[in-house]
Amino acid sequence: MRVFAGGVATETNTFSPIPTGLIDFEVVEPHEFPHPRRAEMNRLLELTRAQGWTFLPGLHAFAQPAGLTTRRAYEHLRDRLLDQLRAAMPVDLVLLPLHGAMVADGYDDCEGDLIERVRALVGPDTVIGVELDLHCHLTPRMVDRADVIVIYKEYPHTDIGARAEDLFRLCVATARGEIRPTMALFDCRMISMYLTPFPPMREFVDAISAAEGQDGVLSLSLAHGFPWGDVPDCGTRMLAITDADPAQAAQVAERWGRRFYALRHQVHHRPLTLEQGLERALASPRRPVVLADQSDNPGGGAPSDATFALQALLERGVTDAGVAMIWDPVVVHLAKAAGPGARLRVRLGGKMGPLSGAPLDLEVTVTGVIEGMHQEWPQQEGPPLQVDCGDAAALHCRGIDIIVNARRSQVFSPQVFSHFGIDPAAKRLLVIKSTQHFYAGFAPMAGEILYMAPPGAVAPLFTEIPYQRVDRNRFPWVDDPLE
Ligand SMILES: [Zn+2]
Structure with missing residues (x-):
């Protein structure tokens, strides 16, 4: 198989006064992998080569989170990556380790835009897999255009390489025709931060991990969301992937999403002054x-x-x-x-x-x-x-x-x-x-x-964030938004 991988990633705090320009991105070029600051790219490279397949890296750009990314920076990096993909084609898999909360001037959903352009380039038959940070705005556009999305489960993010492995395994099985992933989202109508070492978050993460691979459920991810992104898709969402069963995916996403929602008062982060x-x-x-x-x-x-x-x-x-x-x-x-x-x-x-x-x-x-x-x-x-x-x-x-x-x-x-x-x-x-x-x-x-x-x-005092574009019919503004 021929496996292409690359990405453009940052987490945009739309309230931050610090602009994110091209000079703020650390761009790791294709010949620089493996690289000490790119765990997910390194893991994908290892897994591909272990199979004796061809790894075709594109660039991977990351900027320290700050304010709005400039249009020039996003379009320049995106177009370079797309050019690299075009040059590598034909490919069997396109694997995109992204972040999932990048907002650029003119683009509320950079990842959705990138995935859509990749799909337009490779067509419907090439498998597109995406790895995201759990502090992402998981949008319907991303879910529609990708085949598989896998999100970190741990906060602190100690499972970046482990989730890359999940992504690789599911995408390879898809390319071989062994599975046909069907994804569904459920909006938990919550905005907060959730620290996974502590109960009941620990038990929830362990429970979704244990449910993967059971009863036709291929993967479960909780997109925690990134509260400082003032975009309409800001918030917590549950993602379920099933095998060739969209109705089951919707049911499973809702079941786990509601189970998480039921924990909202316990998992909501309340710092000291x-x-x-x-x-x-x-x-x-x-x-x-x-x-x-x-x-x-x-x-x-x-x-x-x-x-x-x-x-x-x-x-x-x-x-x-x-x-x-x-x-x-x-x-x-x-x-x-x-x-x-x-x-x-x-x-x-x-x-x-x-x-x-x-x-x-x-x-x-x-x-x-x-x-x-x-x-x-x-x-x-x-x-x-x-x-x-x-x-x-x-x-x-x-x-x-x-x-x-x-x-x-x-x-x-x-x-x-x-x-x-x-x-x-x-x-x-x-x-x-x-x-x-x-x-x-x-x-x-x-x-x-x-x-x-x-x-x-x-x-992390969420009700004090001065949103202009986020629907506040959510916890913690509303105590029971799903009732
Ligand atoms: Zn994060």
Whole structure:
């Protein structure tokens, strides 16, 4: 078989002031696979070659989540990928590892647009398989044009490679004529975030996984949705794939979708306020307490330069703490120039807008500088993903170690401290900018984990998101929208 794979991916926070342009995409070119930051492409390559088949990679472009993607960037990358597919034809499978919440100027549903163009190019008989992040806007257009869609089940996303394997297996069986996938969607009429390590999410994920392969059900996916995308298809949807039975697919999607909906009050994420988070953390007998600053997670499109949490720590005189990572390329530049051991007066953070808070004028000691720092994101299968943090510096200020970096990246690993020789396990408190992806790396070393929502660009306080285009006849605005 001839297997083509590639994609264009980002998660668009339509409320973010940071534009996503062509220079923001890391484009991995066909000759660069396998690549340390592309688990799904690597897995598809391995699986194809293990069969002795031909793997035909296109580009895979990914941009750190931010605001609206420019039309030029999306169309340029899309058209390059389509050109690569055209050059590779004929192909048996087209596998597209995408994200599923990319919004570009003029395109509410970039993935639907891309899949539709791929279908137009390859015709009805080539199998199109799509892998999505669970923070996607799963649209009817995507479901209509693709043959198979498989979505990550875990948040934190530790199953990127495992879901690529599901996608590959189902698409190969389809191409061989062993199955005929029929997909259906059910709108749960909910907007929230759902953390899968904890009950009852854990049990729900385990239950849908166990139901796959039973009674004609080929695959089940819960598209959690991405709350900061102000597009009409924003929200949680259940996807079922059955074998040559569209009516069964609709029934199964509705049954599991309603089962999830019944859990809405339990799975709905309710973070602590900044004050509550600090009170609980400072009262805890365990250490280190890991306190997630969910509101300034750059992985959701926030600037990552908010100062609310650091300011509160300084005001309270908290010591023996670490804060990571504040995106401030100017301060990183100053720290690099001055070097380790230097005393500096810096104006730190708070530069990107009102939701970043006020910049902090601090006297700091530079304790470390790392050019091109990386951190590792653990995965269930295969090696951890390598995440680029850009140049980074450690600053010490009044008992607090502050990690500052030059390339927006959320915190995935305690390595953001330990790379500087700072022992995160010995700290009383670690404040990190991440919504949930930190969990895989921090849970093994944390004394306690707490989630808080200071003011910020992606505060998970859903009823406060200023939607213009989303129908609010949904939970949590309405308590029982499906009744
Ligand atoms: Zn995600």
